[in-house]
Structure formats: structure tokens, C-alpha cells
Amino acid sequence: MAATKKKAAATTAGTSRTRLASLIKSARDTMRKDAGMNGDLDRLPQLSWLLFLKAFEERVEQEGEALDPDGYRRAIEEPYNWGKWATDPDFSGNELKSFVNEKLIPYLAGLVGEDAEDPRNVLSTIFKDVVNRMQSGTLLRELVDIVNQIHFVSTDDIHTMAFVYESILKEMRDAAGDSGEFYTPRPVNRFMVQQSFLELGDSILDPASGTGGFLVQAYEELKGQVKTSTQRRRLHANIRGIEKKPLPYLLGSMNLLLHGIDAPHVQRDNALLVMRNYNASDKVNVVLTNPPFGGEEESTVVKAFPDGFRTQETAWLFLYSILDQLKLGGRCAIVLPNGSLFATGENSIGAKIKKKLMKDCNLHTIVRLPQGVFAPYTQIPSNILFFEKTGPTQEVWFYEIPLPEGRRGYTKTKPIRVEEFQPCVDWWGGKERKGRQLGEQAWVVPASDIIASGYNLDIANPHVGDDLTHRTPEELVDELVKTETEILGLLKELRAGLEASTGAE
Structure with a gap:
């Protein structure tokens, strides 16, 4: 396996942004031919879950086996791991489509982790809401072959892919804007994180994490201070998010994975209800967020708040919840x-x-x-x-x-x-x-x-x-x-x- 990994790294050495952008364009051109794809709101999630599985294979599974050849237990077992089904060029057409729809996705959605650090929890949460929208198994094979040309082994490859992936997220945001979802521009993310003066050891929460912009920026701000593996594990655990909608949750998890967090601590749930049920040990040092505003929450959410503070306006409910969520001495930056x-x-x-x-x-x-x-x-x-x-x-x-x-x-x-x-x-x-x-x-x-x-x-x-x-x-x-x-x-x-x-x- 180590030899395979070394070979893969050598194969992808020097991969340029131009090359990756070309592969992404080919992938999208392939999806445009499929009758099941209706615009970027279908195409980009389809590409993202395939990229997620490929990245998970190389960033988590292969690296885990390289570090602990005898003791590592794969999160995704055969025949569902990427290297088994996705790399066989003859596995195509209706056979591939049926495998993905009837076996692969249900298997991934049913995974159960042994503890909070188990990546199977992230996989199951993502794939409970994933649907393969491609109707042609042949085109699906073409798409998988293109994704197979993208690698996540070397640090340079990961940084390059992260750059290209952020361009995908930007287009995703542009498409989602029609749905009333507002995403925070990166300069605003960066400014809010910078002026929050984060410290290693801070627990950091975005209760409306979306595609992970604040969490990634916070991680990038702090990772240079890490000196030991213990500090690295603690930093990964301290970067936390909550996201209600399945698509942003998938994109955010992928974004964090690409930036080096192998088991993102992002919960897919309604943050307003989650935070109402938090206890003292769940409180955090820092909240960075751009909550939805102008929307209305359902009555069951509103009733979870005390008398005198009940409103359907989401921005107010988030602000009230954050005041309770911060530790004494904690700080917040909110739009x-x-x-x-x-x-x-x-x-x-x-x-x-x-x-x-x-x-x-x-x-x-x-x-x-x-x-x-x-x-x-x-x-x-x-x-x-x-x-x-x-x-x-x-x-x-x-x-x-x-x-x-x-x-x-x-x-x-x-x-x-x-x-x-x-x-x-x-x-x-x-x-x-x-x-x-x-x-x-x-x-x-x-x-x-x-x-x-x-x-x-x-x-x-x-x-x-x-x-x-x-x-x-x-x-x-x-x-x-x-x-x-x-x-x-x-x-x-x-x-x-x-x-x-x-x-x-």
C-alpha cells in the first residue's frame, strides 16, 4: 500500500491549477449530457460526493494504513471502498448505476461510528441525504474516471484542489442565491476571524456553518501554531459547526476535509434546537457566524425559547442562543x-x-x-x-x-x-x-x-x-x-x- 501511495504521489506531482480546472470542466461537461442533471444545483453536489469519497480514500484510508499497517481498520470496507469499485473501467452501465443506487449509498448511509472521532459518523450523515441523480450508468462511469485523475496525496495537490474546489463553492453559492441562501464573502470571513484574535486551545463554533468558510479560515489561522500531534487533534476537535441543510453540510464537510481535517466536527441539525439543549460543558470560547436573516422558524423551534424572547425571525433567535452558548470571557463576531x-x-x-x-x-x-x-x-x-x-x-x-x-x-x-x-x-x-x-x-x-x-x-x-x-x-x-x-x-x-x-x- 505504501508503494501504491508513493506511486500515486509521483504520478500527480506538479499537478497545476490549470490541469485540475480542466478536469473539473470535463466532469461538468459529462454531467450536462445526462438527463437527470438539471443545472448546477444538481451537478455540483453530484461531483462533490464523488470527490469526497476519492479524497476520503487517499486522505484518510490510505494514510491510516500507511501509519498503522497492521492495526488500521478501514471505515469503508470492500466492496464499497473507492479502490474496489471506482477503479474498474469495465464496471459500467446499468450494473454500476444499480450498485451505486442500491448498495453503495445505502451502505454508506448506514455506517455507525464507535465514538465521536470515528469518521463513519461523518460518512453516514452525508450519505443519508445523497442521491445519485445521473440516469446513465455509462456517463456515470465517465464521470468516475475523470474523478480518478484527481489526487489528494501530496500537500501541493491538496492545496491546489482546495483552490479549485473553492471556485466550485463560489459557483454553488451563486446558484444557491436564488434560493434565498446568503453566503459570506471570503474577505469578510477573513476579517472577522482575524479581528477575533484566535488562540490555540479556543473552542470555535459556527452555528450556521454552511460550506465551512469561517471554520476553514479559523483552522488556517491557527494550524501554523501546532507543534505536536496532541495539539493537532485538539485543534481539529475545537473547530465545530452546525448546519441544517444537507447540501451545504456535504460541501462544508468536503471543504474541511480538503483543508486537512479528516473527521470534521460538523453536526447536521437545527442549530437553534441543538444550542437550546447544550449544557455547560458544550459552551465555547468563540462564535463566528453569519446566521440566516429575514427567514422564519417553525413554531416548535420558537416554543423552545423563553417567554418574552419568542420570535420567528431567525437572526434574533441565533443571537439569543449565542449569548447563552459563550463561555464567560468568550467572544463573538456575527453578521x-x-x-x-x-x-x-x-x-x-x-x-x-x-x-x-x-x-x-x-x-x-x-x-x-x-x-x-x-x-x-x-x-x-x-x-x-x-x-x-x-x-x-x-x-x-x-x-x-x-x-x-x-x-x-x-x-x-x-x-x-x-x-x-x-x-x-x-x-x-x-x-x-x-x-x-x-x-x-x-x-x-x-x-x-x-x-x-x-x-x-x-x-x-x-x-x-x-x-x-x-x-x-x-x-x-x-x-x-x-x-x-x-x-x-x-x-x-x-x-x-x-x-x-x-x-x-
Whole structure:
């Protein structure tokens, strides 16, 4: 087996991004010929689960056997392991299709691990929701042959494949945007992780982990500090996620596997229910997340929350859950829309949650993002809240990331860049946030003023005038839509509150 592995590594040495991109293109061209494939929302998951099995064979199974030739027990046994069924060029047509549909996928979905570290748990969770959508066994054979040309043995190969795979994820996000799913641009991921000042030993959670962007970025940030195998195992265990939907769960697991985490600690479940059932030992040091907002949760989820904090707005439920989930001294970076910051009033659930936030935590920084950061999925203006569970808030610093000169917003083809966060990083003042100064982009508001306003955190930059004569018609319409949306949200909360009080009588 070691000789086979060495040969495979030699065969793939020097594989370029261009070569991998060409193979991925061939794979997608093959899937386009199949009658069962309807667009990228079918093709990309199909390719991903095949890539996952190939990567699992080389990254986990073969490496495990090389390290422990006599004692390693394969997670996937014959004839279901990749090397047995996928490498036989004569195994094709209806015979291959029937094997995959009736034997392989059910077998993988039925695997049971012996403990939390057992990779069979990840495999079974993924394949419970996997469906082979290809109707032609011959085309399926062609696709498997293409995947067989992609290798995950050497470090260079893994990094190259990870780069190409991220381009697949980006296209997946573009396709999923039509479904109302918003994905966090990589520069925003990187900024949030960087300004959270992660340390080796921190337990890190993303309760809406999606395709794993925050978790991968956190892992990349910390892995250079690892000195021992014990530290490496602990780091892998400390990178945790929860994802409700099967497709993002598959993509996220694949993403983490490619970046070196062989048994990703991502749970496929509704995070709002999972976190309600957590105990003290489950609390974490750091939460990094961009929860879904604008959506509505089903009544069984809402009823799991205490009276006075029940709402169908997912963003509020996530924020409330995170406040409970953090250890004392823990910290969080979370994306929230402007409408969430604005919610005020004694009967507003949003205001009540913000009151709890500022009472329990030090909400030290709100970074206001420019228009269109999440384009093309939404034009809703958003913010990043940074807070620590270290005691009540005394003051809140605001920093506004400006649009590049001459731009009115971001687009799919011209997204936000990492460099645009650098002035904010320079202003931040390091881990202790020392030496912050007021400026055109930065201002500070005492907690007493925010409390007096009914916990309104949607505070505009006082250094920027709002002269209507200098605003475009598009900007005025966007502002009107934003205001009407916020009013509608408040009316929904008021109605829900009235219904709750009527039901309690």
C-alpha cells in the first residue's frame, strides 16, 4: 500500500491549477449530457460526493494504513471502498448505476461510528441525504474516471484542489442565491476571524456553518501554531459547526476535509434546537457566524425559547442562543442586517435581546459594511458585531467601511476585496483595542445613549452628511425600501406579541 501511495504521489506531482480546472470542466461537461442533471444545483453536489469519497480514500484510508499497517481498520470496507469499485473501467452501465443506487449509498448511509472521532459518523450523515441523480450508468462511469485523475496525496495537490474546489463553492453559492441562501464573502470571513484574535486551545463554533468558510479560515489561522500531534487533534476537535441543510453540510464537510481535517466536527441539525439543549460543558470560547436573516422558524423551534424572547425571525433567535452558548470571557463576531440593529421599543423582541446583549456582554465594536457586500444575493445593508462575555457594555465603537471611490456598490463581478478592510485593521488597536481614535470612519457612542434610544444600534456616521440633493434616485429608493422593511418587521413583532399576550389570558 505504501508503494501504491508513493506511486500515486509521483504520478500527480506538479499537478497545476490549470490541469485540475480542466478536469473539473470535463466532469461538468459529462454531467450536462445526462438527463437527470438539471443545472448546477444538481451537478455540483453530484461531483462533490464523488470527490469526497476519492479524497476520503487517499486522505484518510490510505494514510491510516500507511501509519498503522497492521492495526488500521478501514471505515469503508470492500466492496464499497473507492479502490474496489471506482477503479474498474469495465464496471459500467446499468450494473454500476444499480450498485451505486442500491448498495453503495445505502451502505454508506448506514455506517455507525464507535465514538465521536470515528469518521463513519461523518460518512453516514452525508450519505443519508445523497442521491445519485445521473440516469446513465455509462456517463456515470465517465464521470468516475475523470474523478480518478484527481489526487489528494501530496500537500501541493491538496492545496491546489482546495483552490479549485473553492471556485466550485463560489459557483454553488451563486446558484444557491436564488434560493434565498446568503453566503459570506471570503474577505469578510477573513476579517472577522482575524479581528477575533484566535488562540490555540479556543473552542470555535459556527452555528450556521454552511460550506465551512469561517471554520476553514479559523483552522488556517491557527494550524501554523501546532507543534505536536496532541495539539493537532485538539485543534481539529475545537473547530465545530452546525448546519441544517444537507447540501451545504456535504460541501462544508468536503471543504474541511480538503483543508486537512479528516473527521470534521460538523453536526447536521437545527442549530437553534441543538444550542437550546447544550449544557455547560458544550459552551465555547468563540462564535463566528453569519446566521440566516429575514427567514422564519417553525413554531416548535420558537416554543423552545423563553417567554418574552419568542420570535420567528431567525437572526434574533441565533443571537439569543449565542449569548447563552459563550463561555464567560468568550467572544463573538456575527453578521446582522441594519433592520436588526434598528429594532426598538419595550415590546420589541429585538430590543429585549439587544438589552440582554449589552447587559451580559461588552459590545465593543460594530463595523458597518458598505452597500452590496452580499450581492448578488441581497442588497440589504449589513454589519459585523464584535462582543465579549466580560460584563456590561460601557460604550460602542462604530467603524464604517467606505465604498471605493467612484463606486455605488458591489456586484457579483466586482466584490469587496480584503484590502478594503485594512484601514479598519490599522485603527482597531490590536487585541486590547488600545489607542482608538475618532475620525471620518470611526465614532463612539456611550451605552447610556443607546439605552435611552430604546437600544437602537443603527447609528449613522455623524461625520457624513445626508444631503438628499447629492443622493442618486437608486439610493433614495433603496433607503425607502429599507425603512419600509424595518417598519414591516416591527409590525410583525408587535402582532406576534399581541397574539402571545392574548393566548396567555
